Amino acid sequence: MTITTPDTGPSVDVELDILRYGLTEVAREMLDSLMRSAFSPVCRDILDCTSAIHMRTGDGWETVALWEGCMQHAFTAPHIANFVMDEWDIDSMQPGDVIFVNDPWRGTIHQSDVNLLRPVFVDGRVEFLLHSTSHLVDLGGAIPGGFSNGTQTHFEEQLKLPPTLLYANDVPVRPLFNFILENNRVPQLVLGDLRALHGCLVVGERQLQDLIARGGLEKVRAAGRYAIEATEASMRRGIASIPDGDYTAEDFLDEDGVTDEPIPVNVTVKVRGDSMEIDFSGSGRQPLGNCGTAWCEASRCIEAVKLMVDPSTPVNSGTLRPIETLLPSGSVVQVLPPSSCSNHADIGARGINVVTQALSQAMDEAFACDTGTAVVVSLGGIDTRPGHEGTPWGAFALAGGGWGGTWKDDGVSFCVIPIGNCRTSVQEHVEIESPLVIVQHEMVIDTAGAGEFRGGLGSVYSIFAESDTMVTITADRVRCGAPGSNGGGAGSPAYGWYIENFDLAEHGDPLDLRGAEPLFGMFDEQGRPDPNNGEFGRGARYQTGKFSGLVLKAGDALRFVIGGGGGWGDPLARIPEKVLQDVRSGLVSPEFAADAHGVVIANGDVDEAATAARRAQLTADRDQGRWSVPVATPRNWNL
Structure with a gap:
């Protein structure tokens, strides 16, 4: 049965439409299974994870359906399958095999993001790959949690594995499991998450095989092609609405955590008809610190285009088809080995920000930049609470910020930036499973960029330690906040403080700085935060927002104020x-x-x-x- 509408033009096959949403439902069930069975908060609560279905085609492996907890994984997943399968012998694969990879130069975002791929056989031939991915709470290395600020090579980071067999015929490959579990601080969490990542693939294969049995292989494959083509057509219509032209923008990372030099991120967005080229030529050189990326801005930056011209259709390989991305080798967006690239979050956010700024020159329906930093806080240590003595633990915090104001309304407040679009931690779970208490997490006055439509507000995030805790802070936009658009003002930059002998009754006001030692931020001579006239690092412990090795003593607390989004309009x-x-x-x-x-x-x-x-x-x-x-x-x- 087919129908034709004046809006869509081509005929719509209702059966294919049902089957393509059936594929999406399989991906959704996979992610639900992963979330519900994962052990660590980073996967279970924060949803730093995604599931995908790739289909074997004449053009390689194309993503026909996915369901994201973390938006960036949705955009990188289509490439990861091809990176892996380009060097894997597909003829040697058996049902129930599962490949593990976490090498950034083979497609993953950074070494903390592990990817599992499982073949789906139909009549003896691999037709689909099921894909699950998640950030793991730890994989060894010098720094708990994997954001190895201050390092200059990937050798100083976590374990890095090329495509490797993790399960053979659904039987765990014991040497690999032993190698992973004996080289990290929280093996109980990692084992639980690896089993969850595997288990959701088993769920996905069962449901995909049921879908194929009902609809037939050729119909399901046709539905996959239809899903890709429908999304591609929608993206092309959106791009075609932008006037042809070259639109340039420049933004900066504050520094790389090793030097104090700002790192330029330049982009030229070239629009021609219904196609686009995103060219990062002119961006800064490969940084000494860990804040570059190996390849993934090739697709992550497309999030900005998707949000601006086609926010409603599902993400799949069709999202990427109309866009070419140019990444200069040896630059901040395409670092060469053995560079470190564990802090991918800030350059990823900046890549989206700079494309947003470029397209805002061309479109009336535009928006200002989001906060541009997640302020990732990685925590770990040995629990000393009664009943938990000697237990290793690890946790993450995504403090969040605000999205930029738009052409028609204020920005979204108190949320994680679009690169992840994840959830923040479930605070009750953090406090049960870790010697931490989240004593504050709420919006903060005057953090949103001013505009005809203001940005979304930022937040305060304060953490109290019940045991000595090793902390890594990954923050950018600490000198100036998210820029506005169309005459709008910038949001507040980010700040951090250390508070000894924390008492909520005494230290509960986030604007009361008495007893708080500045960690980073823009301060005036009196120690008051002042991004307009202050000096970065004045009186502060650190001259960067990217550092590792801070020991938060039991009884003390950390407080962060995260800026909001930029304002739009006068x-x-x-x-x-x-x-x-x-x-x-x-x-x-x-x-x-x-x-x-x-x-x-x-x-x-x-x-x-x-x-x-x-x-x-x-x-x-x-x-x-x-x-x-x-x-x-x-x-x-x-x-």
């Missing part, structure tokens, strides 16, 4: 009633409302005459070069 054009609503909701202070939006709040309401006068003055000052939109930052710090 802040002086924001409707005063919206500013008033933000002030009443505790999202914007009256001081920042006056300084950034030109809105004067008096006696709990908008003073219309004073607002008109202030906006006229700020407009004149801007025209004379005496005023620019201030970078967002809380105004009422208590020293």
Whole structure:
């Protein structure tokens, strides 16, 4: 049965449509199985994982369906299958075999992200590959958790394995399991997660075989092709709506954790008809520190395009077909071995940010940059709590931030940035399984970039330790926050503090800095956060937001304030009633409302005459070069 609609043009085969969503449902069931059976919070709670179905075609392995917990895995999965199968002897594969790989130069994002691939045989031939991936909480190396800040080679990081057989006919390959489990700090979590990654492939194969039995192999394969082509057509329609042209943008990573030099990320987005080229030529050289990537910006940066021109269709290989990406070898987006690339998160976010900025020049329906850093906190140690003595543990925290304002509304507040789009930790689980207490996680006033549509707000994230804890911090946007778009202001940068002898009653106000030692951030001479006139690292323990080896002593706490997204449009054009609503909701202070939006709040309401006068003055000052939109930052710090 086929139908034709004026919007879609070509005929739609209803049976193929049902089967393609059947494939997506198989991927969803795989991810649900993985999440429910995983042991570690990074997979079970944060959902730093994805499942995918790849189909064997004349053009290699193409992804026909996936279900992401972590968006970046959805965009890299199509390439990983081809990296692996290009060197694996497919004729030697047997039912129940499972391949393990975590080598960044063979497709994975960094060594913490492990990928398992399982063949699906139909009539004696491999027709599909099922794929599960997740960040593992630890795989050895010098630093718990894998974000090896300060390292310069991958030899200093975690275990790195080329494609290797993990299961043979569904029987664990004991030497490989022993090698992995004897070289990490939390083998009980790693073993549980590896079994979950394998188990979800078993679930997927059973359901995929049922789908093939009902629909027939050729119909299911046709549905896979249809799924790819439908997504490709939708992406091409979106790209064709952008005027032809070359659109350039430049952004920066703060530094690499080894030197203090900013790292430029340059892009030229070339739009021609319904196709696009994303060229990173001109980006900074391969960094000494660990914040470059081996290849994955070839596809991760396409997240920006997807969000802007085709946000509704499923992600599969069709998402990538209309776009070519150029990555200069030896640059920050294409490091060469033996470079370290364990901190992939910040360059990945910046790649998305810079493509967003370039396309915002061409499109009315655009948006400003998100926070641009997840502020990944990796934690581990030996538990000393009664009843847990001597137990090794590991945990992650994604403190989150805000998304940028858009052409029609404010940005999303208090969430993880789009590169992952994961969840934050389930705090109750963290506190049960780790000697940690999450004492604060909430939005922070004056962290969103000002604009006609402001950015989403950032947050405060405070962690109290019940046992001595080894901590790694991975943060960027610590000198200046997420830039605005179309005249909008920047969001707040990120800050960190160490608080000895933490007491919630005494230290519960995130704007009260008494007793808090600065770890990183932009500070004035009095120690007050000031991104507009302050100096980075003034009075702080670290001169970078990327460091490892911090020991958080039992009874002490860490506090992070993470900035919000950039604002979109002229802040002086924001409707005063919206500013008033933000002030009443505790999202914007009256001081920042006056300084950034030109809105004067008096006696709990908008003073219309004073607002008109202030906006006229700020407009004149801007025209004379005496005023620019201030970078967002809380105004009422208590020293």
